[in-house]
């Protein structure tokens with residue numbers, strides 16, 4: 001996810017258009033000789049699919065009832081029910097590139113800091129936008145980024161760790177109950193070497209570039225522990241999100257959690273070990 005990028009960054013500047021026109025004019029006399037002189041990449045806009053909150057733009061024909069789109073629509077209800085938050089009708093604009101090279105060219109030009117990412121979400125004052133390409137991990141990528149869209153359309157100013165932890169939870173296929181096996185394996189091996197979860201430390205990370213792969217995994221573990229263990233923990237998270245939604249800020253969740261469960265980090269490690277054992281047995 002990329003936070004609060006300027007609206008102007010969403011669109012190619014005027015000189016970019018001029019450059020493209022110059023290429024087009026320069027190519028006219030050469031015709032076939034211009035095969036390697038590509039025009040500047042642009043957003044896919046050739047097809048549109050509007051379903052509930054999602055408006056999908058793609059540079060290839062996407063079937064109206066594609067199961068991935070259906071899954072993204074169902075995800076909206078899953079997020080709302082599990083977190084006890086309302087749904088919004090604010091559109092989430094999803095730009096899908098068929099070709100990874102075109103995607104990276106476009107992102108490199110307009111979002112150079114995010115060039116290495118397979119997909120990302122952008123919130124501005126007026127738009128919620130997802131960019132992705134149709135690769136092997138597109139389903140996971142879209143579930144992750146569209147989750148950001150659903151959350152940001154109803155909850156302002158989400159803490160980064162929770163925003164990413166929830167997106168990691170909901171990026172898993174439907175029916176997995178948020179179980180992220182790659183994160184379980186990573187954290188289990190770290191725990192065997194003495195690692196301990198520390199929510200207060202995670203809460204201190206407010207910039208995307210501060211978040212490591214381990215941080216994403218830990219954020220997921222906290223969310224999974226809160227949503228999948230006891231009713232009290234799930235209610236604590238739901239109440240936290242309700243305050244965040246109403247007031248655009250809430251006291252650190254680690255304070256409330258430690259007040260009710262002083263050894264919550266140790267219990268989260270137990271939860272991790274149970275998940276790791278279950279995944280080895282399967």
Ligand SMILES: [Zn+2]
Pocket residue numbers: 001144145148163164167
């Ligand atoms: Zn994310």
